[in-house]
Amino acid sequence: MSAQKLVLSQRAELVQALSRGGTAEGVDCVLDLLISWGVLLWEDYVCACVANKPLSTRTRDLLDLVYEKGERACELLLCAFCQVLPEAQKTGLEFGKCVSVVKDDREPSTMATETLLCHRPFLVSRLRDHVDGALEHLLGRGCLTSADREEIQLPVYTSSQQARRLLDKVRFRGEDSAMVLLHYLDRTTSPPPPEKENEQPFAGRCWLVYQKKLCSSILAQCYFLSTCGGAGKYSLDDVYTDGLLELSQGCGDTQVSLGLEDVLGQVGTLNEEADTVLVSGQAGSGKSTLLQRLHLLWARREALQDFLLLFPFSCRKLNAEERELSLRDLLFLHCCWPDRDQDKLFAFVLDNPHLVLLTFDGLDEFKQSFSDERRHCCPTQAAPMSTLLFNLLQGSLMKGVRKLVTSRPEAAGPSLRQYLRKEVLLKGFSPGGIDCFVRKHHQDRGVASGVLQALQSNTALLGLCHIPVFCWIVSKCYKELLGCGKGSPQTFTDVYLMVLQHFFRRKSPQQKSLGSSWLLEHFQTIMHLGQLAFEGLDASCYIFSEVDLQNSGVAEEDITIGFLIHSKNFSSTDERHFEFLHITMQCFFAALHIVLSDKTNLNQIRTLFQTQCKSKGCIGFCQPREQSVMTTESSNPQITAKFVSGLLSQHHSDLLQQSCSATMLGKKSKCVVKCVSKGVQRHFKSIPQPVKGEKKSMHAMPSFVWLISCIYEMQDSDVAMNSVARLEVDHLKLTYCNIGPVECTALAYVLQYLRCPVGLQLDYNCVGDVGVEQLLPCLPVCSSLYLRNNNISDEGIRRLIDKGVHCESFKKIALFSNNLTDACTQDFAHLLKTKQIFLSLRLGNNNITSRGAEQLAEGLRCSQSLQYLGLWGNKIGDRGAEALAEALKDNTSLVWLSLVGNGIGNSGAQALAKIIQKSKTLEEMWLSKNCITRVGVEYIVKALEENVTVKSVWLRGNNLSQPEVEEFQRECRLIF
Numbered sequence: 001m002s003a004q005k006l007v008l009s010q011r012a013e014l015v016q017a018l019s020r021g022g023t024a025e026g027v028d029c030v031l032d033l034l035i036s037w038g039v040l041l042w043e044d045y046v047c048a049c050v051a052n053k054p055l056s057t058r059t060r061d062l063l064d065l066v067y068e069k070g071e072r073a074c075e076l077l078l079c080a081f082c083q084v085l086p087e088a089q090k091t092g093l094e095f096g097k098c099v100s101v102v103k104d105d106r107e108p109s110t111m112a113t114e115t116l117l118c119h120r121p122f123l124v125s126r127l128r129d130h131v132d133g134a135l136e137h138l139l140g141r142g143c144l145t146s147a148d149r150e151e152i153q154l155p156v157y158t159s160s161q162q163a164r165r166l167l168d169k170v171r172f173r174g175e176d177s178a179m180v181l182l183h184y185l186d187r188t189t190s191p192p193p194p195e196k197e198n199e200q201p202f203a204g205r206c207w208l209v210y211q212k213k214l215c216s217s218i219l220a221q222c223y224f225l226s227t228c229g230g231a232g233k234y235s236l237d238d239v240y241t242d243g244l245l246e247l248s249q250g251c252g253d254t255q256v257s258l259g260l261e262d263v264l265g266q267v268g269t270l271n272e273e274a275d276t277v278l279v280s281g282q283a284g285s286g287k288s289t290l291l292q293r294l295h296l297l298w299a300r301r302e303a304l305q306d307f308l309l310l311f312p313f314s315c316r317k318l319n320a321e322e323r324e325l326s327l328r329d330l331l332f333l334h335c336c337w338p339d340r341d342q343d344k345l346f347a348f349v350l351d352n353p354h355l356v357l358l359t360f361d362g363l364d365e366f367k368q369s370f371s372d373e374r375r376h377c378c379p380t381q382a383a384p385m386s387t388l389l390f391n392l393l394q395g396s397l398m399k400g401v402r403k404l405v406t407s408r409p410e411a412a413g414p415s416l417r418q419y420l421r422k423e424v425l426l427k428g429f430s431p432g433g434i435d436c437f438v439r440k441h442h443q444d445r446g447v448a449s450g451v452l453q454a455l456q457s458n459t460a461l462l463g464l465c466h467i468p469v470f471c472w473i474v475s476k477c478y479k480e481l482l483g484c485g486k487g488s489p490q491t492f493t494d495v496y497l498m499v500l501q502h503f504f505r506r507k508s509p510q511q512k513s514l515g516s517s518w519l520l521e522h523f524q525t526i527m528h529l530g531q532l533a534f535e536g537l538d539a540s541c542y543i544f545s546e547v548d549l550q551n552s553g554v555a556e557e558d559i560t561i562g563f564l565i566h567s568k569n570f571s572s573t574d575e576r577h578f579e580f581l582h583i584t585m586q587c588f589f590a591a592l593h594i595v596l597s598d599k600t601n602l603n604q605i606r607t608l609f610q611t612q613c614k615s616k617g618c619i620g621f622c623q624p625r626e627q628s629v630m631t632t633e634s635s636n637p638q639i640t641a642k643f644v645s646g647l648l649s650q651h652h653s654d655l656l657q658q659s660c661s662a663t664m665l666g667k668k669s670k671c672v673v674k675c676v677s678k679g680v681q682r683h684f685k686s687i688p689q690p691v692k693g694e695k696k697s698m699h700a701m702p703s704f705v706w707l708i709s710c711i712y713e714m715q716d717s718d719v720a721m722n723s724v725a726r727l728e729v730d731h732l733k734l735t736y737c738n739i740g741p742v743e744c745t746a747l748a749y750v751l752q753y754l755r756c757p758v759g760l761q762l763d764y765n766c767v768g769d770v771g772v773e774q775l776l777p778c779l780p781v782c783s784s785l786y787l788r789n790n791n792i793s794d795e796g797i798r799r800l801i802d803k804g805v806h807c808e809s810f811k812k813i814a815l816f817s818n819n820l821t822d823a824c825t826q827d828f829a830h831l832l833k834t835k836q837i838f839l840s841l842r843l844g845n846n847n848i849t850s851r852g853a854e855q856l857a858e859g860l861r862c863s864q865s866l867q868y869l870g871l872w873g874n875k876i877g878d879r880g881a882e883a884l885a886e887a888l889k890d891n892t893s894l895v896w897l898s899l900v901g902n903g904i905g906n907s908g909a910q911a912l913a914k915i916i917q918k919s920k921t922l923e924e925m926w927l928s929k930n931c932i933t934r935v936g937v938e939y940i941v942k943a944l945e946e947n948v949t950v951k952s953v954w955l956r957g958n959n960l961s962q963p964e965v966e967e968f969q970r971e972c973r974l975i976f
């Protein structure tokens with residue numbers, strides 16, 4: 001009998017057999033088989049899966065569907081039944097000859113999404129015991145969202161059903177997500193690969209042996225935090241605190257904060273073809289520590305388990321490699337030597353690039369700047385280190401191997417950026433992170449609270465602590481901090497002088513406090529270390545041999561003070577090597593050398609302050625230098641210059657004058673003031689003349705912020721005042737300049753002396769609440785303040801408005817995309833009531849609900865000046881719209897109102913129509929992306945009939961049919 005006939009004649013029995021037991025598992029398994037064999041198309045499958053039909057109906061529908069598809073389909077259907085039904089239920093049923101016909105005659109697919117479909121039954125059975133783990137894994141890599149997870153994990157689903165839903169979701173997410181899942185299943189559920197006969201046990205075991213060796217070498221290197229080299233070691237586990245990680249501009253939603261695993265996950269991928277991920281952040285923001293944490297987690301198998309092998313590199317160490325090496329040498333000589341089977345291991349790496357991760361810490365420290373001029377693709381051919389590194393990063397060498405690079409932002413220019421898969425910004429600690437770090441650092445709760453209190457009472461220092469290296473110094477020098485009373489540190493230089501005192505005091509514990517002449521007492525040590533640091537920076541050298549130390553006069557007792565630590569990067573050689581505790585410490589010693597040495601001439605200082613103008617060049621004092629070890633990295637000279645400014649300030653003159661002549665210091669100080677003022681003037685001169693009718697606007701460069709920071713370090717109000725006295729600008733734009741609380745302190749310190757009010761645009765930085773507080777001194781000279789996307793919360797707004805209501809010129813504020821809630825709307829209401837000159841309030845894309853709108857309405861009712869009100873992307877709903885409308889019904893100033901995307905329906909529209917009806921000033925009302933229907937629009941149309949000022953009412957994306965839209969278009973002021 002034909003298969004079709006068998007299906008027809010056994011219809012009742014087949015239905016009964018599959019529905020017996022009342023669970024859908026049987027039908028689902030048959031469906032899995034049919035879709036994997038291609039009998040059912042996806043659309044068929046979706047129809048057959050409708051869950052709310054009785055089981056017997058689903059089975060009948062399935063039989064009918066397949067019957068329609070003909071003889072071959074029926075053969076396979078019977079075959080599926082035969083595979084799925086337990087033996088006991090097969091009795092009396094006939095499956096025909098089809099039992100043996102199933103053989104996948106399709107080409108094996110190379111697409112992961114196809115694989116999910118073709119091997120569905122097998123994958124369901126493997127996945128069902130690992131759904132939770134797989135979900136975590138996929139979530140961590142940005143392949144699924146938490147909403148997806150909730151949907152899949154609904155308790156009504158059995159684990160097999162969850163597995164199916166998971167497969168479907170992942171398949172629709174595309175190829176990369178499907179790959180991630182397949183890898184995960186391979187790793188989690190597969191037995192070790194079988195070894196071929198007569199073959200050396202390699203694939204199954206050899207890389208495992210090497211992996212083990214790699215892990216233990218990484219564990220040994222990463223266990224302790226690197227800056228704590230000397231006494232009092234902290235394990236990374238004890239002190240590691242999550243920093244703020246965000247996608248860089250262009251990589252997606254920059255506001256989303258990322259987790260550690262997201263760094264290498266799918267989220268934010270800009271270029272699918274590229275393999276290099278960049279983590280960038282300013283000095284001391286924690287890039288090396290983050291990498292160290294990732295290495296540790298990988299070695300402990302707690303993260304990045306998609307990668308079987310991880311090769312960590314330090315660019316600082318690669319600098320010292322003068323030989324030409326092949327890729328193979330690079331991997332094995334610089335990371336971990338395989339005790340055997342090097343050839344096979346290297347072959348494994350080449351064959352499985354997707355299972356290998358290379359990390360490069362501190363690209364900014366690499367001697368040469370990135371260039372893609374010299375191609376090198378052969379993994380066995382030797383080449384200079386720079387060629388190897390740059391070709392790896394570009395992907396010409398070992399395409400497919402994932403590379404993770406850390407760097408200060410300045411060193412990653414456009415030529416490198418074109419090869420990036422994505423860029424992640426490390427923005428230091430959040431306020432909560434500072435708290436957490438200090439508590440982790442001090443087991444003694446009393447001390448921790450003391451330190452935190454000291455920070456709260458000195459917001460300039462609190463601002464500095466957003467940069468982890470400062471947080472570390474402050475925690476380390478807590479005794480000095482708690483003992484310094486009112487003179488607590490304000491500037492970079494103050495903090496580093498504090499750390500200097502800390503180490504000298506530690507050296508002589510019998511002395512409770514250092515005398516006022518401590519610098520003089522330790523002058524020789526400072527000068528020796530200063531020379532070492534200075535010459536090192538000039539040559540981009542951060543690791544020092546004993547010969548280097550001798551040449552600079554650094555003696556054993558200078559080493560024991562603790563500023564230098566053993567370099568673990570060079571642990572393989574017999575000779576001892578050293579590096580400064582942190583590179584910023586090297587910059588500080590270099591600055592001390594510049595300031596205190598009578599050999600420094602003023603030209604050298606001028607050169608230092610011109611570093612931002614050079615495309616290449618480090619400090620450049622010792623030029624010409626033959627093998628000039630230049631780098632594009634200008635941030636170390638800039639940090640050094642900042643310290644030089646601070647050390648030469650009036651503030652520290654008493655301390656410094658003990659060890660060198662006041663005349664010399666005076667000359668150097670004047671020279672610095674001149675350099676900085678000139679630098680600022682150069683920026684002003686670059687401002688183009690405004691186009692007629694437009695404001696004079698200056699788009700500042702990051703080096704402008706650096707110059708401002710140098711002025712702040714000097715703590716001299718006259719210098720600050722003179723430097724901006726001649727600035728004539730209406731609008732100062734500092735978007736995407738990586739401005740955090742520290743930079744806000746400096747900006748406010750200087751900009752408060754501007755003669756005329758400016759619009760200060762700080763969009764897309766990381767100002768935060770602490771930064772807002774730091775900006776307050778310059779609020780009186782701000783006519784408008786733009787703070788889009790800056791992590792500001794209600795608390796920051798409260799402080800801002802407290803001050804803002806007293807600032808005469810302050811008239812506009814834009815706060816799109818921050819963390820504002822209803823808790824700040826009362827403050828805005830107060831602002832609107834109090835300041836009858838306030839013009840513009842933009843609060844789009846925050847979390848304001850109807851309650852917030854009601855509170856805001858209280859202020860709007862009293863405002864006779866507000867012209868622009870923007871609330872798009874909040875959740876004020878009808879109630880909120882009604883409250884606003886009621887408050888604005890007699891308003892005589894509002895020109896522009898945006899309530900786009902606020903869940904407003906017809907009653908809200910009816911209320912808002914009353915504003916239109918009465919207003920004689922309103923020109924534009926934005927109501928797109930709400931849920932207004934025909935009824936609501938009719939109110940608006942009617943209101944428009946009585947209004948002559950309104951030019952447009954935007955209604956795109958509401959609940960209107962096409963014919964309704966066409967009908968309403970007779971009112972040309974409605975825009976759909």
Ligand SMILES: Nc1ncnc2c1ncn2[C@@H]1O[C@H](COP(=O)(O)OP(=O)(O)OP(=O)(O)O)[C@@H](O)[C@H]1O
Pocket residue numbers: 225226227228239240241242243281282283284285286287288289290362407408437468469470472582583584
């Ligand atoms: N996430 C963190 N948790 C705890 N401490 C941290 C963290 N990040 C940084 N630190 C502290 O700050 C110090 C400096 O951090 P790190 O060297 O990682 O910064 P970096 O961004 O690599 O600096 P640079 O660009 O100057 O090399 C660390 O040695 C450590 O003491």
